[in-house]
Amino acid sequence: MKKTIITICLAVLIGMLAITAILTFAIKCKNNGNSSEEETGGELPPTTEWTRQEISYTETTEKINNPDQGFYRPIYVKMTADGATWNKNIITQSTQLYHLRTDISAFSTNGGGADGELTEEALKGLNGVLAALKANGKNAVVRFAYDAGYGGKKDAEPSLSLIQRHIEQVCVVLNNYESTVTAIEAGLVGPWGEMHSSAIANKDTFNAIIDRFLNMTDDIPVLVRTPKMIYDYLGVNVNTAQDVEITKDDLTYRLGLFNDGYLGSGNDLGTYSNRELDVEFLCGQTDHLPYGGEVVIPNSTFHDIDKCLPEMFKLHLSYLNIEWNGQVIEKWKNSTYTKECGNESLYYGKTAFNYIENRMGYRFVVTDSEFYNSDNLNIKLKVENRGFGNMNKSKHAKLLFVRDGEVAAEKSVADFIGQGELNYSIEIDLTEGEYEVYLCIYGEELEENINYAVQFANENIWNADLKANKIGKVKI
16 A cells, blocks of 8 residues: 555656656747847847946036027127128137027118118128038027117018018028027017017018018028917917917927017016916927027016926026026026925035026936947937927937047937937947947038037036047947
């Protein structure tokens, strides 16, 4: 009996071992036949093979002059039959963005000149201003006005037909500078070209101006003074604007707002008819268009640092006038970013001015950089935008491989459009050694020099000579 029991137990044990062996073999066969890319080292290298790069992932609080954003300085341009005059000394290294306040009163009888088309010399003069900005890697928001010297005169405009002809003429020049021109503020009507006060400051005039600018420019944003001007052009009102679907194929995708009554009152000095509804509509446009203007009224509480930031983020603030209003700018310089303002501890104790300056527009920080070098060099980057706004123009991009301070090779990669994750897999043909790898993001090349480069906001990764951001090292 005992032998029988032992025999049965042994048989059961042998059977269990056999089943286990079969299952183990089956699992191995399954893994060998259908394993994931991570497991086999196929198209995606094994996770364990990726190396996190030793660069700084800390955001700097230093000012960065990136294209198309920031505190601007005005440049007054006087166009006449003989050309254009302006102060070239205003262009400095410290300022990236300028506001071209272009006086074309010489071509309007009501403005003190004589009605007529812009002359060839006048247009050459405008071209010269933009060419100088481009040569220095600077950007401009451009506005035209018939108010002589931008002195505050109304009713200085010529006929609407002549205004439209002037638009056609200047757009021929502006279209050659898409990387330089951040936006066109439609202007043309009223004191300072702010689209109010003059007798012709009405819906029909503004619709005609908007239409001509949108149709005569290729890819430049066109900004008007109030949301109502946008609604009138779209044929809606403040209550129905939310129902309008604007796609990238629509001309009005490029139609936005400049706000020269910014944070001055509950309706920004007449900018808004219903702030909540207007802002809700506008944020759909300003997520891909520049938005900015002039902050006003020193005793307004709307620009208190603990109150203004949420709307700055929502409306994607990208530019402001550093010279107006000076008292508000000083208020920000003497105010402090605290816990009551937000949870960005890096800026606790910094000035409100420092915070706003660093958040206007886009501000990209690399949060992770990993390399895997096999047959190809594989790169994974994670990038976070901490700015109020977005990068509204796509940029070219290339990888630079640097050894002993010299660029040994460069590889073009996909355009950068502000995406949060970047993945590259490239063939590299380099001699043995260690190379620093840089990512260069730029608008164009001017006489083989990089122009309108984008600097990431990490500490100690920017190479000013290369105009590129260090993202790691690779050993060949």
